[in-house]
Amino acid sequence: MAAQSNPGVLSRTRSDLGSDLLRDPYPTRPTKSDRIAPEGFAMPNSNLTSLSAPASDRFAGLATGDRTAVAVVPEHVNLRDVSIPRTRVPAQSPRAFVAELAAQSLQHRAVNHPYLNAVGLGELPDMRWALADFGQQYHGYSKDFPCYLTAVISRLSDPRHRAGLMENLTEESGIYETEELSELGEVGIEPEWIVGQPHPQLFKRFCKAMGLKDQDLDSELDQIVIWREMFMNLLSSGTPAEAVGALGLGTENIVSTIYKPFSRAVATIPELSARDTVFFPLHTAVDDHHQETLQAISADLARDEASRHQLRRGMLKALSLRSVFWDWMYRRALDPQKADQVL
Numbered sequence: 001m002a003a004q005s006n007p008g009v010l011s012r013t014r015s016d017l018g019s020d021l022l023r024d025p026y027p028t029r030p031t032k033s034d035r036i037a038p039e040g041f042a043m044p045n046s047n048l049t050s051l052s053a054p055a056s057d058r059f060a061g062l063a064t065g066d067r068t069a070v071a072v073v074p075e076h077v078n079l080r081d082v083s084i085p086r087t088r089v090p091a092q093s094p095r096a097f098v099a100e101l102a103a104q105s106l107q108h109r110a111v112n113h114p115y116l117n118a119v120g121l122g123e124l125p126d127m128r129w130a131l132a133d134f135g136q137q138y139h140g141y142s143k144d145f146p147c148y149l150t151a152v153i154s155r156l157s158d159p160r161h162r163a164g165l166m167e168n169l170t171e172e173s174g175i176y177e178t179e180e181l182s183e184l185g186e187v188g189i190e191p192e193w194i195v196g197q198p199h200p201q202l203f204k205r206f207c208k209a210m211g212l213k214d215q216d217l218d219s220e221l222d223q224i225v226i227w228r229e230m231f232m233n234l235l236s237s238g239t240p241a242e243a244v245g246a247l248g249l250g251t252e253n254i255v256s257t258i259y260k261p262f263s264r265a266v267a268t269i270p271e272l273s274a275r276d277t278v279f280f281p282l283h284t285a286v287d288d289h290h291q292e293t294l295q296a297i298s299a300d301l302a303r304d305e306a307s308r309h310q311l312r313r314g315m316l317k318a319l320s321l322r323s324v325f326w327d328w329m330y331r332r333a334l335d336p337q338k339a340d341q342v343l
Contacts, residue, residue, distance in 0.1 A: 298311055
């Protein structure tokens with residue numbers, strides 16, 4: 001069902017912001033007007049005299065005393081070998097680098113974990129117990145997602161970057177554009193299920209439908225607290241590039257993939273309605289613009305080798321933390337009777 005315009009829905013547009021963020025400020029091919037010429041281009045200064053020119057040409061216009069000062073210059077010097085004090089700009093464009101990192105993140109164990117495979121195929125000993133356990137444990141992490149976004153926003157100095165993530169934060173709060181609601185309607189998501197409902201509340205709705213009580217959700221095991229605190233510390237104390245790499249490439253970039261097994265699994269539980277489980281298709285169907293915004297910010301930050309290293313390191317830290325969580329969940333799901341003994 002296509003969604004109708006809703007007067008209670010805040011209408012927003014990304015057109016201006018999107019065009020700014022998605023423009024590559026660091027084109028792959030340099031121009032001949034670059035002041036520091038990349039390989040294959042000449043310095044645009046007609047007053048320069050080649051060092052391989054005859055000595056008489058090189059000394060033209062110099063006083064006799066001055067000529068002796070340069071007499072030791074070698075006849076052949078490759079200007080590209082001369083050390084110039086500047087930040088090294090990698091040959092690979094920022095967009096290509098970020099796209100490569102995004103592809104690498106999808107190959108990580110956190111995205112291809114045996115726990116996820118078993119959930120998607122329904123191959124755990126007690127699927128209903130496993131899904132309820134997932135709801136109870138994952139709630140402790142997902143309920144703070146708006147805080148994760150806010151932490152990263154506070155680390156960014158570019159107003160465009162902050163505005164881009166504020167768009168994401170607004171949607172996380174349950175406010176959608178009419179066009180987005182129309183797209184969601186095409187995949188069976190009714191506006192009344194999600195409008196005005198923050199995403200953590202949508203996940204809590206799933207938990208309640210699985211029979212979990214408030215006291216179950218408030219009782220957090222150490223493993224969840226450790227994951228949440230370490231992730232928040234990464235976002236708050238790492239470099240801005242690390243924070244963006246963790247939340248973007250290491251988290252938002254993989255969301256639509258890691259939630260698909262759960263979408264398939266919850267569909268096999270008869271008592272769950274589409275409204276109860278809307279959290280999962282909401283994040284697998286039309287969550288791409290969150291990824292696009294963070295990848296555009298990543299490309300803006302990936303201007304030198306140091307920043308690229310920080311982006312990758314932040315991504316790997318976030319993926320590693322999630323992989324450890326999946327390891328723990330998998331051991332619990334394989335033997336529910338001994339779940340409380342799993343460390």
